[in-house]
Amino acid sequence: DGGITQSPKYLFRKEGQNVTLSCEQNLNHDAMYWYRQDPGQGLRLIYYSQIVNDFQKGDIAEGYSVSREKKESFPLTVTSAQKNPTAFYLCASTPGQPNTGELFFGEGSRLTVL
């Protein structure tokens, strides 16, 4: 079945460590997104990529990095520079041509910093 796979579902990290969250899609979608979800704050955009080898910062990019070397994959690295990384992270994709804003979401990764 086509869809978006995020892994791991749960992740624990010690302070000062970098961690990479995986997002893979087999929908042949051009655009991919990373959102962060915190209680009472909704979803905030971290990074997005509309085509391979190109990505843009969202509203809260500081302390995060991404790459888009393949159409199917858009990994997110949470670096030690991110001051409050404990959150639920959601990856999404959309066909992109044209981009209508109709996103398909993965099931999320919950990161806890100990």
Place this chain on the structure above:
Amino acid sequence: GNSVTQMEGPVTLSEEAFLTINCTYTATGYPSLFWYVQYPGEGLQLLLKATKADDKGSNKGFEATYRKETTSFHLEKGSVQVSDSAVYFCALFSSNTGKLIFGQGTTLQVKP
């Protein structure tokens, strides 16, 4: 910049009650508007959408009408069920930026 504001939750209703969740937006140009739903422990899924003024989106008994004059996209359902308990997000998409911007979400709890 573009933004979306939703009514604060949580909203608690009895089964078969009428639901309204308010959503207003600020945007330049002609955005598309969406409602997404998140069931416990899951990612988000599209509930309904409207792409231009006066369009009505509908799905699973939910409806919302794109009102440009009041910059609103309120979600309604005539008779809620326990299975509708979830978090509902209003969102705005601008083709100029390629970004989908979400409201803060409204938690709905329906009691039998």
